[in-house]
Amino acid sequence: MTDQLRAKFENLELNAGLGKISAFISMSLGLLGIFGALCFLFPSVLTMPELRPVYSKHYDIFYLSLIIGIVLSVIFGAFSSIVRQNRYGFYGLCLALIAAILGCGLIKAPTLPSLPFYAGIDYFILTLVILALIFIPLEGFFAKNTDQKILRVGWVTDMKYFMFSHVGIQLFTFLTVMPIQYWITHLPNNPIVPYVQAQPIWLQFIELLIVVDFVVYWLHRAMHEVDFLWRFHAIHHSTEYMDWLASSRLHVVEVLMTRFLATLPIFLLGFHTSAVFAYLIFISFHAIFIHSNVRFRFPYLRWLIATPEFHHWHHSSEKPAIDKNYAAFIPLYDVIFKSVYMPNHLASVYGTVGYKIPNSFIKQFTWPFKKYIKKLRNRFDHSSKP
Numbered sequence: 001m002t003d004q005l006r007a008k009f010e011n012l013e014l015n016a017g018l019g020k021i022s023a024f025i026s027m028s029l030g031l032l033g034i035f036g037a038l039c040f041l042f043p044s045v046l047t048m049p050e051l052r053p054v055y056s057k058h059y060d061i062f063y064l065s066l067i068i069g070i071v072l073s074v075i076f077g078a079f080s081s082i083v084r085q086n087r088y089g090f091y092g093l094c095l096a097l098i099a100a101i102l103g104c105g106l107i108k109a110p111t112l113p114s115l116p117f118y119a120g121i122d123y124f125i126l127t128l129v130i131l132a133l134i135f136i137p138l139e140g141f142f143a144k145n146t147d148q149k150i151l152r153v154g155w156v157t158d159m160k161y162f163m164f165s166h167v168g169i170q171l172f173t174f175l176t177v178m179p180i181q182y183w184i185t186h187l188p189n190n191p192i193v194p195y196v197q198a199q200p201i202w203l204q205f206i207e208l209l210i211v212v213d214f215v216v217y218w219l220h221r222a223m224h225e226v227d228f229l230w231r232f233h234a235i236h237h238s239t240e241y242m243d244w245l246a247s248s249r250l251h252v253v254e255v256l257m258t259r260f261l262a263t264l265p266i267f268l269l270g271f272h273t274s275a276v277f278a279y280l281i282f283i284s285f286h287a288i289f290i291h292s293n294v295r296f297r298f299p300y301l302r303w304l305i306a307t308p309e310f311h312h313w314h315h316s317s318e319k320p321a322i323d324k325n326y327a328a329f330i331p332l333y334d335v336i337f338k339s340v341y342m343p344n345h346l347a348s349v350y351g352t353v354g355y356k357i358p359n360s361f362i363k364q365f366t367w368p369f370k371k372y373i374k375k376l377r378n379r380f381d382h383s384s385k386p
Contacts, residue, residue: 019084024151026077026092032125033070033099039122040066041102047122048169055122063103070099124166135244135292144295144308144346145242152241153359154249160361162248165255176259184267193270204275205282211265212279213329219261220326221339223254231368232257238357238364240350242312247291251368286329291315295346302342306331309346316347 039046040063047055055062073096080089136150165172196204223233235251250258266276290311298307306329314325324341327333334340357367 019080019086019089022076022084023080023086023088023092026073026075026080026089027095029069029073030077030092030095030099032129033066033073034095034102035121035125036066036069037099037102039125044118046119048118048120051122051126066099066103070096070103073099118170120167120169123169124163127166128162131244131288135288139243139293142294142296144293144312145348148241148243148293152243154239154241155245157359157361157364158239158245158249161250162245164252164361165248165250172255172259175256177263180260180263180267190268190270196269197272201272201275201278204271205278207269208266208271208275208279209283209329211269212262212283213327214333215261215265216258216328217326217330217333217337219258220328221337224323224326229257231371234352234355234357235364235367237315237350237352238355239315241293242291242308242315242350243293244288244291247288251365253368283329297346303331303335305329310342312347312350313341313343315350317349317351317353318347321347322353 043052043055073092077089077092077096080086081093082089196207199207220233223229232251232254236249236254239246239249271279286306290306290308292308294308296307297309298305301307302310306325306327310325310331313321316322320343321341324339325331325334326339331340331342358364
């Protein structure tokens with residue numbers, strides 16, 4: 001997507017009475033309908049193997065949901081384009097038409113064998129819909145920044161990060177979890193594992209939070225204090241607007257490092273699968289919540305569990321807040337290691353300081369490497385001179 005087109009979408013104000021809200025709903029449902037229809041057509045490539053038994057058991061429900069989404073896209077698109085004369089409503093109708101053609105089976109997909117890889121588009125659709133239904137109303141009713149729009153500057157870029165992180169889940173797993181599993185299988189039996197797995201699941205869950213967050217704290221701190229690592233983490237801090245979608249803005253190098261080091265103690269200590277699944281679900285939701293645009297303070301709980309107030313100060317560009325509040329879940333680590341900052345008012349200004357980071361998804365991917373590429377070029381040019 002070009003910078004001009006991205007800027008046009010980001011400046012699309014959802015003013016009532018102009019057909020823009022209905023057009024946005026129509027386009028969103030149309031796109032999700034296309035992705036959903038493709039998942040029905042190519043399940044062995046586009047869906048997660050873990051979820052396929054659920055789809056088979058409740059096929060009618062999922063297919064009916066697809067049809068309802070397409071019908072709603074048509075209704076909102078027709079209202080926007082015909083009644084309100086908004087061209088974006090026509091775009092929504094076109095997307096709904098494509099989804100209808102794919103969803104109604106007019107295009108027959110070939111029979112595909114069971115493949116060792118998948119895209120996980122179904123995971124992207126399900127999580128996007130669920131999180132949007134939770135956080136958009138939550139931020140609407142309890143907004144910290146009441147002037148912030150749903151389609152604020154940077155939402156298109158963050159949506160690309162959201163889609164990439166969910167569709168690329170198998171890639172991240174292959175590059176992080178698989179090497180750890182291979183390494184651990186070649187280690188001698190860990191005597192700690194039987195004691196860990198003998199504990200109740202709820203206790204293992206709490207231990208996971210404590211152990212993993214300790215590792216994440218020091219990795220996070222290193223990303224701020226080591227220049228090479230900071231250039232990747234600065235992408236996450238480049239957003240000037242905090243909401244649930246901002247949590248997705250993470251450079252792929254940071255994602256790989258964080259997932260690898262956070263996963264390592266999980267496998268080394270041998271936590272039970274049920275505890276790990278509960279931890280992953282909880283911490284994933286919590287990570288989105290602490291970025292959300294909400295005004296909750298939690299006067300007592302905020303010193304036990306990281307809250308939006310706590311993490312918003314970590315993203316603040318105000319001088320006293322820079323390089324503070326590293327903990328992802330347990331603020332006590334910041335208290336112990338003297339990196340906590342929690343004044344009596346809420347943070348309001350965000351973004352990186354001293355760096356001009358581009359808004360484009362692709363340009364943000366290459367930005368951390370430019371400094372070192374420039375050094376290599378200068379060294380090469382210098383060495384090539386007679």
